[in-house]
Amino acid sequence: IRAYFSLIERSSGFISGLVIVLHDVTEQQRTERERRQFVSNVSHELRTPLTSVKSYVDALQDGALEDPEVAHSFLSVAQDETTRMIHMINDLLELSRMDSGTMKIDNEFINIANLFNYVLDRFDMIIANDDKPEKYYTVKRVIPDFQIWVDVDTSKLTQVLDNIMNNAIKYSPDGGVITARLEDHQTEVVLSITDQGLGIPNKDVTQIFDRFFRVDKARSRAQGGTGLGLAISKEIIERFGGRVWVESTEGRGSTFFVALPYEPYNEIDDDWDDGDWD
């Protein structure tokens, strides 16, 4: 709290009062601290892949180029690292558009069960057509044939569900089952994706949607992760008036939930049928 004092002085020179203004600056300081932390995170996140690319290029210059096999593998590392940096910059640009309110959203009413099925069909297709996948997985669906229409940007919601599905696969054991559920909670629909993966420690559950947060930085980087996917997902869902959260048991698996609000149209129809105009 910052305090400002000022004396009220009459023209005669008498002091007739004292004004104290108390200004709560905690929120302001928190935002400023978060901003600094963010800039520092971005710098660190980019420095690691850049330093790594530089050291591989240096090694190539210093002679590794003479050995085609070594040269090939060094170039692959440089390629992977640059790809990851491009992903990160694209994610950062997307977050910045969200922060400044310039992200374009094209909302339309979509049948949520159809969209969820469409997203999952693609993951079934990927595994069915991969002769030698890095990891096998099965997607189990518990998706009733609801006729529920939600007002969302289809491509942005697809991006969120893809992100959660990709994480579920990434952190699952080989042969793991991923369960996708759709539930009607009257004023909102809840989509959930459950994996049998390594889970998230209790202490980290609240931070999982923070920018750059990863439970295991080294592993996430090794898998090409940026630590921004869930932060972007949260912002998108909140833009639709929805919520995202996770429930997890370490060593057992995690469930990511996405709740989206909807207007229960049937009730309005019923009112009309009753001739009830109130």
Ligand code: ADP
């Ligand atoms: P990343 O690019 O690292 O995957 P995300 O923002 O998508 O970034 O996820 C942030 C972190 O949350 C991950 O690094 C990982 O530690 C954790 N995480 C996300 N999904 C899962 C999951 N299904 N199981 C366990 N941990 C997860």
